[in-house]
Amino acid sequence: xxxxxxxxxxxxxxxxxxxxxxxxxxxxxxxxxxxxxxxxxxxxxxxxxx
Amino acid sequence: xxxxxxxxxxxxxxxxxxxxxxxxxxxxxxxxxxxxxxxxxxxxxxxxxxxxxxxxxxxxxxxxxxxxxxxxxxxxxxxxxxxxxxxxxxxxxxxxxxxxxxxxxxxxxxxxxxxxxxxxxxxxxxxxxxxxxxxxxxxxxxxxxxxxxxxxxxxxxxxxxxxxxxxxxxxxxxxxxxxxxxxx
Numbered sequence: 001x002x003x004x005x006x007x008x009x010x011x012x013x014x015x016x017x018x019x020x021x022x023x024x025x026x027x028x029x030x031x032x033x034x035x036x037x038x039x040x041x042x043x044x045x046x047x048x049x050x
Numbered sequence: 051x052x053x054x055x056x057x058x059x060x061x062x063x064x065x066x067x068x069x070x071x072x073x074x075x076x077x078x079x080x081x082x083x084x085x086x087x088x089x090x091x092x093x094x095x096x097x098x099x100x101x102x103x104x105x106x107x108x109x110x111x112x113x114x115x116x117x118x119x120x121x122x123x124x125x126x127x128x129x130x131x132x133x134x135x136x137x138x139x140x141x142x143x144x145x146x147x148x149x150x151x152x153x154x155x156x157x158x159x160x161x162x163x164x165x166x167x168x169x170x171x172x173x174x175x176x177x178x179x180x181x182x183x184x185x186x187x188x189x190x191x192x193x194x195x196x197x198x199x200x201x202x203x204x205x206x207x208x209x210x211x212x213x214x215x216x217x218x219x220x221x222x223x224x225x226x227x228x229x230x231x232x233x234x
Contacts, residue, residue: 028063043162046160048084
């Protein structure tokens with residue numbers, strides 16, 4: 001196993017969690033897109049109700 | 051209380067999504083009139099047949115002089131009266147429902163027309179139907195042993211077809227009146 005230096009280890013620990021952000025925003029983006037599709041594409045397209 | 055920074059990010063994203071959804075719904079409700087039906091109007095369910103508005107002769111589709119279309123229907127175990135109606139597409143329709151006996155619900159699948167029909171109250175829903183076709187009108191609130199057979203039919207026709215049929219019926223009516231006057 002390659003050993004990393006203390007400096008590299010600190011750099012990894014202090015760097016922003018890019019992978020987490022990508023995952024989080026992908027899931028959120030997908031959910032928002034699905035909600036908007038259902039609201040505007042399915043619900044409102046069937047006629048406004050009041 | 052310590053909250054892990056990553057957990058805080060997840061929570062903020064979730065709350066942000068909820069805030070977005072709520073704000074879209076509120077904007078549509080406030081500025082475009084998209085809201086759940088809300089009407090408080092009482093009626094004596096035992097005397098519906100004696101009322102002027104929901105008497106048997108007054109049920110069904112009615113077109114006012116200003117062109118507004120109102121559909122008056124009665125729900126009772128186990129049918130909707132009248133059993134079949136024809137309405138135009140892409141036109142605002144006002145539905146007024148009463149129940150003659152117990153709690154009913156009415157829903158037209160593939161549309162947004164859906165409401166509860168509570169005995170003692172008039173349920174009013176305004177909606178429009180963009181797509182012509184044949185739609186069932188189903189009872190979606192258990193009302194007894196025949197609940198699953200409680201349905202009626204709604205024919206949504208093109209607006210042009212509706213206008214043409216109304217023009218034709220007016221022509222027939224005026225021809226009939228002229229004929230009667232000539233016979234006199």
